[in-house]
Structure formats: C-alpha cells, structure tokens
Amino acid sequence: MTGRLEGRTALVSGAARGIGAAIARLFAAEGARVAITDIRDREGEALAAELTAVGHHAFYRHLDVSSRAAWDAARQETENRYGPVDILVSNAFTMTQPALADLTEREWSQSLQVNLTGAFHGIRSVLPGMQEHGSGSVVAISATNGNETALPANAAYQPAKAALSSLIRHVAVTYGHDGIRANAVHPGGTRTAMLAEEGILPAVEAIAVSFPIPRLGEPDDIARAALFLASDEAAYITGTSLVVDGGASVGTTFPTQENIS
Numbered sequence: 001m002t003g004r005l006e007g008r009t010a011l012v013s014g015a016a017r018g019i020g021a022a023i024a025r026l027f028a029a030e031g032a033r034v035a036i037t038d039i040r041d042r043e044g045e046a047l048a049a050e051l052t053a054v055g056h057h058a059f060y061r062h063l064d065v066s067s068r069a070a071w072d073a074a075r076q077e078t079e080n081r082y083g084p085v086d087i088l089v090s091n092a093f094t095m096t097q098p099a100l101a102d103l104t105e106r107e108w109s110q111s112l113q114v115n116l117t118g119a120f121h122g123i124r125s126v127l128p129g130m131q132e133h134g135s136g137s138v139v140a141i142s143a144t145n146g147n148e149t150a151l152p153a154n155a156a157y158q159p160a161k162a163a164l165s166s167l168i169r170h171v172a173v174t175y176g177h178d179g180i181r182a183n184a185v186h187p188g189g190t191r192t193a194m195l196a197e198e199g200i201l202p203a204v205e206a207i208a209v210s211f212p213i214p215r216l217g218e219p220d221d222i223a224r225a226a227l228f229l230a231s232d233e234a235a236y237i238t239g240t241s242l243v244v245d246g247g248a249s250v251g252t253t254f255p256t257q258e259n260i261s
Contacts, residue, residue: 004231006031009082011075013037013065013122014092016044018192019141022219023089023226028056030227033082037063037074038092057082065092065118071125084129087230090119090164091141093157095194100155111156116163123171123182131178137230138182140168141222147186147241148249165241172239181238183229188245190217212247 010027014020016038028034028051036051038044041062048060059081063074078085094114096107119140130136142165145151146158164184171182189208195201208216225244228234243249 003031004227004233005087008032008086008230009035009078009084010087010089010230011035011037011078011085011122011126012089012091013063013118014141015089016040016047016060018194019187019190019219019222020089020091021047022223023091024058025051026220026223026227027087027089027230028058030231032087033057035074035078035082035085036060037065039064063092065090065121066113068121068124071121075125075129079129084133085126086130086133086135087137087139088122088126089139089141089226089230090122092118093141093161095154095157095198097153097198098155099153103155108156111160115157115160116167119164119167123167127175127180130180131175134179136178136180137234138168138171138180139226139229140164140182140184141226142168142184142186142241144186144188144243144245144249148243148245149188168241169239176238181229181234183234183238184241185222185225185229186241186243186245187217187222188243188248190219190222192219208246208248210252211245212250212253214253215246217244217246 005027010032012020012024015024015036024034024036036044036048044060048058051058061074064070143161146161147165168182168184189204222244225242
C-alpha cells in the first residue's frame, strides 16, 4: 500500500460487511483512521478487531443512519478519538424488491430514510468541521440502478439512489469554495452477502456473463473507486459519478459458449 490516506480520518457508514467493509479495510491499509459504523454490531465489531489486530486505527460504533442525533454522536466520537473527519463515505443502504404497484408506503419511506435521508444527515453532520478546516471529501455509494439503468423491480431503491447522486452534485457546487469535494460511485451488480440472502445471486451471475467485462463486480472493485475519489489523486474532481459496472450500462454482449464456460 502507498499511504494515500495517511493521517486522514474517515467515517464510513454501512461498513460492517460487503462494499462498506471492503472500503474500511482498504482505507485503513492506506493509512486512514477509520470509524466503522453500521447496525450489524457483531460483524462491525469483528471488523474493527481484525483491523486493529494488524496495527490499523479503527473502531466500531452502532449507527442508525436515519437518525440525525445518531450521526452527530458518531461524528463526535470519531473526532474525540481521531480528530476532525476528513472523509465521509455514505454507503449504508437498504433495498426492497417490489415493483411500484406492489410497493407499500412503509417500504417507500424506509428506502428514502436509509438511502437518501441517511446520507443527508451524515453530510450535514460533517460539513461544519470540513468547512472550518478548509478541506474534506464526501463519497456516496449510489448505484447504476436508478442513474444509468433501471429495472422492473426496486421501485423505491432506484429513485432514492438517483436523488442521492443529485444531492452529491449539490454539495459539490455549494461547498467547493470551502475546499470540500463531493463525488459518487455508481456500482453495478456486485457480489455481496445481500444478493445471496435475497436468493438472486445465481440470476445476477448469469446476467453478468453478457457484460463487456463478463463477471460480477467484487466489493474491492468498488472500494478502489472510493479510495481514488477520497484521495488527493482526485483533487481536481468533484460533482462527478464514477460508474463501476464492468461496462454493463454501456451495453451488453451476446454470451457465447466460450465466455459462459
């Protein structure tokens, strides 16, 4: 590792497993002090223990991203331990499968609360400190599903993710003169525990063979994109969305027996 985040403090939501955990591991390996936040306490605590056991600086805190007070408390503990938050990664999300006609109002509201309002609370919490120090990087993990593409299901998830990307552009243009950059990563299909739990991993894997890069994304693929946007390598990049989907949103190829096998 090259120490691209040496001396920086990063707060990552939804970091107990999957993409969030990959981001926390990579950021810690690159020198960041990492606050791991999630509602999956057992997995979050295990990840923090894993990182500290090899000499990294990390701790876990329970965080319900739909609560502004919880965000402020997590940010305050992070500051108390490591100093001002330099990097915020808004990764926590929830996904419901129903199409619009089958979607309940509760599912709709929950999707907005976690996928959009959660990011709003997080950004609002870290903004004053970033403004005071004249620097900061916000990275939101959005999705191609809702921005570049759409699916028949996920009627609540897709609008929330599209709005999240719009929120990031607002932050970029409003706070750029304060030294704050804001960008989004748009993952496509990514191999996570959630896909396995939903029972849709085999179907998504079958679709992935038609991508220009014929495989599912891995959490590390998304983590590397987040690292780039958080680091000084992206010092002149703000308000952008980095699509990480193996080219799926550009177009698909017809599977052949060779690339299926």
